[in-house]
Amino acid sequence: MDDVIIIGGSFAGLAAALQLGRARRKVTVLDTGLPRNRFADHSHGLLGHDHKPPLEILAEARQQLARYPTIKLVNARADSISGAIDNFFVLTADGESLAARRLILSYGVADQMPDVPGFIEGWGSTIVPCPYCDGFEVAGRHWGLIWSGPLSHNYVRLYKDWTDTLTVFANGHDIPSDIRADLARRNIPVVDGLITEIDHYESHNATVKLDAGSHVAVDILFAHPHNKPSASLHESLDLATVTTPFGIALQVDERRETSIPGIYAAGDLANPLMASVTTASWQGAIAGISAQQSMLV
Template identity: 75%
Template sequence: MNDVIIIGGSFAGLAAALQLGRARRKVTVLDTGLPRNRFAGHSHGMLGHDHKPPQDILAEARKQLARYPTISFVKARADSISGAIDDFSVLVDSGESFAARRVILSYGVVDQMPSIPGFAESWGKSIVPCPYCDGFEVAGQHWGLVWSGPQSHQSARLFGDWTDKLTLFADGHDIAPDIQADLERRNIPVVDGRIVEIAHQEGHIATVNLDTRRNVAVDILFAHPRNRPSAGLHESLCLATVETPTGIVLNVDERRQTSTPGIYAAGDLTTPFLPSVTQASSQGAMAGIFAQQSMLD
């Protein structure tokens, strides 16, 4: 029997495996090989790995984990989890099952692209969600922001640290008068109309095209499409969740345990705002440590 099965082998999952492997706990990492940030050319803001391709960082991490004999990797999709603390069973798509005392969920989320031509093709290249991840590289350029709700007002205020040229696209939303007044005070123009197309060249934006027949050129577009967990295991387990402006995340306590004893979670699956590889790695490490400590007795 495994001490821990980790479902999801990106930054959070590998960070958890590292801590458990160093504690000489038997761990199996189940992974499909489809991390959320696979569309990004570079990962930013992670100490020691700034401006490296995320796949290169993950490849190096797996190489380093190979020296721990208690860590195993299986390329598989987890289809179901049954049992209870100290006796979980995880069934994968090949029909094989794995037993473990604890489970860590780190399978992340999937961004749901709107049905706007050119949006998906530009995602991760010139349409991005996070200024801390990509803002420095495009500082001083003309930014666009797609309004997705009141939380976008904070984004507009935040972006001033990177650029003084920002255009906000209302995209059919009604923006409260007091917020509009604040945007005007900050010299942030608001463009009405719904976005109907992202005109681009190999993923690099030329213009944002609107149903008002107006085309607006920007250098980079920030958007926050809704996302969903990349697997449904939390639903079958009836784990408690929290609703956020862009989707749901799993509810965890201060030890990263979910509402089911013995099941822990980390990474984008539990991060409601500004997810990053740094946060995912930190949360994964803590989930591994707390899972290990819970088995001491």
């Protein structure tokens, strides 16, 4: 029996494994090799790894974990979970049954792309969600924002630290008159109509096409599609969740423990605020340490 099984081997899962391996706890990490940020050319804002490809950072992390004999990395999908604290069972898609005293869920979320030609092709390069991740590289240039709801008004104010040139695409949303007045006061144009296509010419260059036939060119386009957990294990466990503007997240306490004792969660799956590599890593570390300390006698 393992001490801990970690389901999901991206930044949160590997950070948890590192802490547990250094405590000489027996750990198995199950991973399908599809991290959320695999579409991004570079990862930014991670101390010591700024502007490095995220897949390169993860590959280096796996190589470093190899020096810990109690950590086992397995390319497999977890299909089901049963049991209770000190006696959990995980069944993989290959039919293997694994047992552990604790579980850490870090299988992340998957972004739900809109059915707009060119959106998926530009995701992670021309179309991005986070100014902290990509804003510096396009600072001072013409940004576009696809309106997604009330939070978009805050994004307008946030982006001011990076650019003075911003165009808002309403994309069918009914933006209230008082917000439109505030956007006008800030000299931010609003383009009405539905987006029908997005053309890409370079990594930071896009033309937004609208149903009225007009075209608007921007250097970078910010969008915030909804997301959903990358697996449904939390549903079968009936774990408590919280609602976010973009989907759901698992409810955890300050130790990253879920509503079921012995099951912890970290990374985008349990982050209702701002997703990033940095937050996923520290949450994974806390989950690993908390799981280890919960087994002390």
